[in-house]
Amino acid sequence: MLTGAALFVADLVRALTVEHEIDFVRASSYRDCRSTGEVRIPASVQTDLTGRHILIVEDIVDTGRTMCRLLEHLKDARAASVAICTLLDKPSRRCEPVNVHFCGFTIDDHYVYGYGLDLNGRYRGLPHIAYVPRN
Ligand code: IMP
Secondary structure, X not given: OEOOOHHHHHHHHHHOOOOOOOOOOEEEEEEOOEEEEEEEEXXXXXXXXXXXXXXXXXXXXXXOHHHHHHHHHHHHHOOOEEEEEEEEEOHXXXXXXXXXXXXXXXXXXXXXXXXXXXXXXEOOOOOOOEEEOOO
């Protein structure tokens, strides 16, 4: 999932021992650190997914709307299986049920940035993950 998961996927694939191909899908719902609720998928995968095992790699699952929208989007692709891997999970914010198969870290309800995640478009290149303290 672009753009947030780009750094995570780059590290993840270098640790994978199974043969795989990489493709990208762009989904967006956040503006000014707030989930807009409206999820758009302006760019989808180019690969034919028929009969393939798909591992969706996400930076963070928050409300779950983006992931649900993507799963719906992939429904007609006739994949053999679909699993979800996310670096971060914020289950306290969930609005839509999402079955996460692989999770790096479960975190509290903070807006986080760095290591691919942005704060209003900035800081994706930080080598660590920071958070915005709530007032
Ligand atoms: P959801 O649809 O609410 O689950 O949001 C998923 C997407 O919102 C992620 O792929 C991120 O791009 C973005 N997002 C959600 N929470 C954060 C955050 O704390 N920092 C940066 N991006 C976030």
